Amino acid sequence: MDDVSKTAIAPEEIVSFLKSETNYKEVCQNILFQRVIDRVARERGIAVTTEEIEVEAERQRRQKRLEKASDTLAWLADELISFDDWEIGIRNRLLAQKLAVALFSKEVEKFFSQNSLGFEQVILYQLVVSNEKLAQELYYQIEEGEISFYYAAHLYDIDDNRKRRCGYEGKIARGAIPTDIAAIVFSKPTKELIGPFKTEQGYHLLMVEDLLPAELTTQRYEEILNSMFQRWLLAEVNCLVGSSEISP
Known part of the structure; x- marks a missing residue:
């Protein structure tokens, strides 16, 4: 060349x-x-x-x-x-x-x-399974402390990449989450289990590690x-x- x-x-x-x-x-x-x-x-x-x-x-x-x-x-x-x-x-x-x-x-x-509301973010963990009964069982097990959210995601999530990350999805903006789900996610205290709810992907359990308020950073x-x-x-x-x- x-x-x-x-x-x-x-x-x-x-x-x-x-x-x-x-x-x-x-x-x-x-x-x-x-x-x-x-x-x-x-x-x-x-x-x-x-x-x-x-x-x-x-x-x-x-x-x-x-x-x-x-x-x-x-x-x-x-x-x-x-x-x-x-x-x-x-x-x-x-x-x-x-x-x-x-x-x-x-x-x-x-x-x-x-538009500050749309710039809010969460550090989100997600667990998705294909079976409603399994989702309910995992919900109660996590709530009772029988298994951690992270380990449950590592064992049961349907997505191999998310399995390896133990459910970690990263920083997610409010606008990237469906409106009805975002209303729940951004109103719940951190570390509180959310779900299960059904989408085309399967049955979801969510956990917010941290709420990040909207900030006008240089970026x-x-x-x-x-x-x-x-x-x-x-x-x-x-x-x-x-x-x-x-x-x-």
């Missing part, structure tokens, strides 16, 4: 390949996204400085362990891009980040506050911000395509 750059590939071959891989629409959409970002950023006087590009480039060098200039040049050559190509990519990503903050940073806290802030920005970008591109201002 080291000599791939020496093999001539025509632009129409690239387009044809992208179409055959059903990636062509995504690439075109990303190009239109960048047009929108450039236009709106220019209208709002938002720009990326040379210093900001250099700082991000240095961060990427450290991340990729490109200690010397020759290491960076070798990496760029291997990626079939020039130094200018790399800097343009950095500039585009930084510009998108700046524009997202300018447009939606004030909306994130408002959105989080209005969650970025997730909400990016989600808002992506929805806005898509709406802008759809509007432009619909008005025939650009070719789809």
